[in-house]
């Protein structure tokens with residue numbers, strides 16, 4: 001993701017409290033209250049410019065979505081999409097997702113999406129990959145029992161690493177595609193990175209995995 005400083009981004013984000021949520025620690029255990037219903041909550045970590053989650057929220061009004069993105073200069077584009085679409089079932093959080101347990105109670109999230117997560121190719125940076133075992137532990141702590149992670153990437157090395165990480169953690173592999181765009185998977189919603197990399201001829205990998213308990 002190209003990180004270009006955007007003057008005024010923070011202020012603009014803060015001027016839409018119906019879409020961009022701050023004081024997130026106060027929301028812990030009360031996210032459904034914020035949405036005003038008891039629908040499932042699905043979270044995307046590293047939501048980027050928000051194409052995937054905006055389209056998912058439009059297509060699935062019975063699901064509550066939360067997009068988490070660390071950079072204000074990036075999530076500002078997701079806010080623009082959300083203002084345009086005016087969706088009640090999508091909220092954005094401008095923060096680093098490495099402390100999810102501070103923001104969500106145990107069992108509060110039903111599914112986590114990881115799309116085109118940063119690959120951190122050097123071995124010495126493996127712990128930063130969002131599918132490293134310490135992240136899986138954190139996800140398990142905030143997901144419902146047998147909660148799911150849906151993961152897409154064009155990076156073969158990250159995909160291989162992640163499958164091993166899921167497997168070592170004892171997760172169930174419910175779906176794997178080594179070439180999503182040439183598979184029979186229906187209803188795929190493309191992310192910004194997916195559009196970019198598939199147009200360059202990259203193959204897209206996808207899996208759905210589930211915690212055992």
Ligand code: SAM
Nearest residue numbers: 001046047048069070096097115116191192193
């Ligand atoms: N998911 C989008 C897509 O597929 O088009 C963006 C992919 S981009 C390669 C990865 C994004 O994840 C970046 O915008 C980065 O800032 C964000 N990110 C990485 N680690 C994060 C974390 N721990 N918390 C929040 N955002 C994170």
